[in-house]
Amino acid sequence: MELTISRAEILALLPAAILFFTGLMQLFLDLGKSSANTRSEKTHLAMIGVTGILLALASLFIQGVEPSSGALYAGAMTDDLFGRMGAGVIIITALFCSLMAGGYLASSGNNRAEFHSLICFSGGAMVLLCQATNLISIFVAIETLSLAVYVLAGYFKNHQASSEGAFKYFVLGAFSSGFLLLGMAFVYGASGGSISLADIAASATHDDTLFAVGTFLMVIGFGFKVGAVPFHSWVPDVYQGAPVLSVGWMAVAVKSASFFALFRFVLFTGGGQILAQILAAIAVVTMLLGNLAALNQLSLKRMLAYSGIAHTGYLLIPLVLAVSGSGAIAGASIPFYLISYAVTTLAAFGVIVAISVATDRDDVQDLNGLARTRPLLALGFTVALLSLAGVPLTSGFIGKLMIFSDAIEGGFLHLALIGIVASLISIYYYLRPVVAMWFKEPSTSFDLIPASWGVQFTVAVCAIATVALGLFPDWLVNLSKLSVHAILG
Amino acid sequence: MIDALIGNAASREVIMLLAAGESSDLLAIVVYATLAIVVGLGMLFLSEVLGPRRKDSQKESVYECGVPLLDSAREPFTVKFYLVAILFILFDIETVFLLPYAVVYQQLGVIGLAEMGIFIFVLAGGLLYLWKRGALEWD
Numbered sequence: 275m276e277l278t279i280s281r282a283e284i285l286a287l288l289p290a291a292i293l294f295f296t297g298l299m300q301l302f303l304d305l306g307k308s309s310a311n312t313r314s315e316k317t318h319l320a321m322i323g324v325t326g327i328l329l330a331l332a333s334l335f336i337q338g339v340e341p342s343s344g345a346l347y348a349g350a351m352t353d354d355l356f357g358r359m360g361a362g363v364i365i366i367t368a369l370f371c372s373l374m375a376g377g378y379l380a381s382s383g384n385n386r387a388e389f390h391s392l393i394c395f396s397g398g399a400m401v402l403l404c405q406a407t408n409l410i411s412i413f414v415a416i417e418t419l420s421l422a423v424y425v426l427a428g429y430f431k432n433h434q435a436s437s438e439g440a441f442k443y444f445v446l447g448a449f450s451s452g453f454l455l456l457g458m459a460f461v462y463g464a465s466g467g468s469i470s471l472a473d474i475a476a477s478a479t480h481d482d483t484l485f486a487v488g489t490f491l492m493v494i495g496f497g498f499k500v501g502a503v504p505f506h507s508w509v510p511d512v513y514q515g516a517p518v519l520s521v522g523w524m525a526v527a528v529k530s531a532s533f534f535a536l537f538r539f540v541l542f543t544g545g546g547q548i549l550a551q552i553l554a555a556i557a558v559v560t561m562l563l564g565n566l567a568a569l570n571q572l573s574l575k576r577m578l579a580y581s582g583i584a585h586t587g588y589l590l591i592p593l594v595l596a597v598s599g600s601g602a603i604a605g606a607s608i609p610f611y612l613i614s615y616a617v618t619t620l621a622a623f624g625v626i627v628a629i630s631v632a633t634d635r636d637d638v639q640d641l642n643g644l645a646r647t648r649p650l651l652a653l654g655f656t657v658a659l660l661s662l663a664g665v666p667l668t669s670g671f672i673g674k675l676m677i678f679s680d681a682i683e684g685g686f687l688h689l690a691l692i693g694i695v696a697s698l699i700s701i702y703y704y705l706r707p708v709v710a711m712w713f714k715e716p717s718t719s720f721d722l723i724p725a726s727w728g729v730q731f732t733v734a735v736c737a738i739a740t741v742a743l744g745l746f747p748d749w750l751v752n753l754s755k756l757s758v759h760a761i762l763g
Numbered sequence: 764m765i766d767a768l769i770g771n772a773a774s775r776e777v778i779m780l781l782a783a784g785e786s787s788d789l790l791a792i793v794v795y796a797t798l799a800i801v802v803g804l805g806m807l808f809l810s811e812v813l814g815p816r817r818k819d820s821q822k823e824s825v826y827e828c829g830v831p832l833l834d835s836a837r838e839p840f841t842v843k844f845y846l847v848a849i850l851f852i853l854f855d856i857e858t859v860f861l862l863p864y865a866v867v868y869q870q871l872g873v874i875g876l877a878e879m880g881i882f883i884f885v886l887a888g889g890l891l892y893l894w895k896r897g898a899l900e901w902d
Contacts, residue, residue, distance in 0.1 A: 278874065279874055298885070298888055301888075301892055302888065302891070302892070305891075305892065305895040305896070
């Protein structure tokens, strides 16, 4: 048996490989340097990161929108459009996080290469997760990204809250990996011993209890990672304790990658009506609890944590549809919503990075009068919050419109109605920072919040992208449809 | 000893019966196994109740290879030991991957060599990183 490797296989692995290599390079270049170095001496780390990430993005675009070349690496991964869209979300998020990381780390006094490298390492693992098509590669990718993200959450090891959050995240994350693995073992058994998703889809029957239990356990495992409600308790504490930039990375990249992998699994295998009913209940509770708990949060990070839980709830609706067998209806909203959520959340976290660098806090009242001192940051944050709330002319509106109309078309009217009510509730807490920024007097003494050009660039680009996707969503919607139909065949 | 032998014989019979699909004869095995457990535990219980006990300070003390006890063993370890243990696992796993590779390296050809090269490179990189960050220094 001679091992061979095809051109398509090398191309498919290239984005992740470039990210891993970039991380290693940053790590080695920083060896033996002090952590207290000033910014100018460490700029090269961010430059290498951005260069590597741009190369990874380029290697993704080389492949274009051609149809998939089938099963690669004996069915371990694929290069289909769905996976590449997921990889694109991850890599673009990594790009913005790297741009912001330089200034953020310099102000934190813990300016080491590890932060940059861990973003690259976990990014590479997430790209692999989006492209993984068998149980083993899914699990390895999830574990690799989790280990890197645990460290990112506890990056400020001398901050008590950061360490506490990281420890909670680690313990619960390891616990959830157990569920995931047990579920995979059941699915493996129920499908007569196959690990490839295509084989599982071919041999599994939805009446099989073992298969349904296995799928449910896997959904629980993924549910921890994305913060669905019975498994959400770590989210607020970790988001509040962890460094802001790690939180931004977790909120966008971990969630996107997990959802892409989960949807791929469900689109392949379905799951049956009982599982769909359970998931529908989880979606309802997640939407309502996320939005209701966010109402009273005065810390911006905590508010965005609960808002993130609520958005997980919206994203579970297409999952319910896919599990109940209407994947063809629900498919297109998934990549679109995740991309829209990514740019919107990055714009919001850009502003929070600037606030927390300036004040070392992240309360809503710290935003008072921001529109007067930093009108562009305030404008970007406003756009992001309106998009998260789902106000028309933003990408968030289009995403929610797609999800809710799909739900009605797929016969889940009650999910759509509850989702709309939950979105209406959410407008209250999303508008509170907007009011603080535009209508309140600056309460603290700082005149000007220093914002690094990386932060300004991120907020500007992401806010523009949010509005642009809201005004001209067609091309991305079509691309999303194309990617999902390629999976369904 | 005898109990263990009985247990082994019993479990072997169960397995053989299960393999032959003769589940109706399993009742005898269950009775047999119950009897074995009851006899074993009963003997332990009886020696606990009936056995004579002469305590003295020497007998009650902790046995440490015949050497007088120094102090309590329940002390916190320094975290450095854990680091060494983690490093050990890292290179343990390297061996776990290298041994099967040694068996099939000719069949895997140049690509297999390249893949193992990348694997070793990443591990060596990790070692270099740990070394430079001072993880190998005890103090």
